[in-house]
Amino acid sequence: MASNVNPTVRRRRLGQELRRLRELKGMTAEEVADRLLVSQSKISRLENGRRSISQRDVRDLCGVYEVEDHRVVDSLMQMAKDSRQQGWWHAFGDIPYSVYIGLETDAASLRVYESLIVPGLLQTRDYAHAVIEGMWPEATQSEIDKRIQIRLKRQDRLTDPDNPLRFWAVIDEALLRRVVGNDRIMADQLKHLAELSMQPHVTLQVLPYSVGAHPGMYGKFVILEFQDAMDASVVYLEGVTSDLYLEKPNDVQSYTVMYEHLRAKALSAEQSMEFIHQVAETYGG
Incomplete structure (x- = not known):
């Protein structure tokens, strides 16, 4: 091994x-x-x-x-x-989504669909703080700080010079429009998205409101793929109290087909970058 x-x-x-x-x-x-x-x-x-x-x-x-x-x-x-x-994440103590972090850390590529919030690997520190504070209103400041540290540490995969994570995200227009924190935080976050999309291993596509109903309305999901053929792809579905990991070939194939439909309906990468810049301007960015 x-x-x-x-x-x-x-x-x-x-x-x-x-x-x-x-x-x-x-x-x-x-x-x-x-x-x-x-x-x-x-x-x-x-x-x-x-x-x-x-x-x-x-x-x-x-x-x-x-x-x-x-x-x-x-x-x-x-x-x-x-x-x-122990993996690096064990230093932070008990983490409910540690299994996912372990898989993400070793994944060769991620295909993500997100409808409500910017994917964690693409969040700025201020946006992450506002999201975590809003989603877990009863969390202590210590718990919020720990979640932020873990989220930022996970982002190292995107900047790894030797083995960067291949990241493809289809994001709904709604998460660009929802003000998380304040206008400054949103302007900085959208600028950050535009900068990341310039990386050769990062692809962002925006799914605009104008497409109407689409397969992603079932909710967000992640498809993790690995370099080693021994490691089958996994579909990750995040829940409030528990998460679901789908590994059966038929399940993975169903989500893969769904993702291809979302990619086809979304704006191209170039159109998406222009769209993100336009929305950023509404926040003064």
């Missing part, structure tokens, strides 16, 4: 291998759970990489699956050990 693969991705790969071994054995997750006297949800979370996997978990599962090749067992045990290492 390469040392530059983050723990979330290691855990995901290990979970995929454990699922493969279970399916080769012809067992259901419920049957495995009954054998180990654990909940079915634990087996599912181990296999989808949403739960930390201990070496004991691997040993027990290999026993159930009757894996006799010690080299395979040793390799899986090492993967489990590596998966328990």
Whole structure:
């Protein structure tokens, strides 16, 4: 296992291998759970990489699956050990969306649709502060500061000189028009969007009101893709109290098709930049 693969991705790969071994054995997750006297949800979370996997978990599962090749067992045990290492985000304590951050950190590209707020990786500090303060009115200043620090740290992927994140966003006109903070903050934010869109690895398209109804009206989503063919694409749907990760090929394909429809309806990258400048002028930018 390469040392530059983050723990979330290691855990995901290990979970995929454990699922493969279970399916080769012809067992259901419920049957495995009954054998180990654990909940079915634990087996599912181990296999989808949403739960930390201990070496004991691997040993027990290999026993159930009757894996006799010690080299395979040793390799899986090492993967489990590596998966328990900590990513940079662990320094900030308990983060409810840490799984997503881990995936985003290792992703090769992101395709984002956002309808209400500027995508987190594109936010200025002042805009991020106003958004976080507005969305979590009961958060303490310490909690707000932590969220801002994490958001700005995540943005390092866009400026990584060796491995910049390929970022494509379709954004609704509504998020350009909604005043978050004040006019100065909005003017600075839209100027920042225009500057980022000049980067060769960043593409922004605006979906104007004039297109009417469109597939994105279901809500925002992110499609994460990875460099290594071992790592299947993931669709991320953010919720208030919990998040959803879709990995089944049919689900990913459905969102990919939806995204292509959104791209086709949106203004071109050049038209979008001009549109953003026009809106910025209404804020005095």
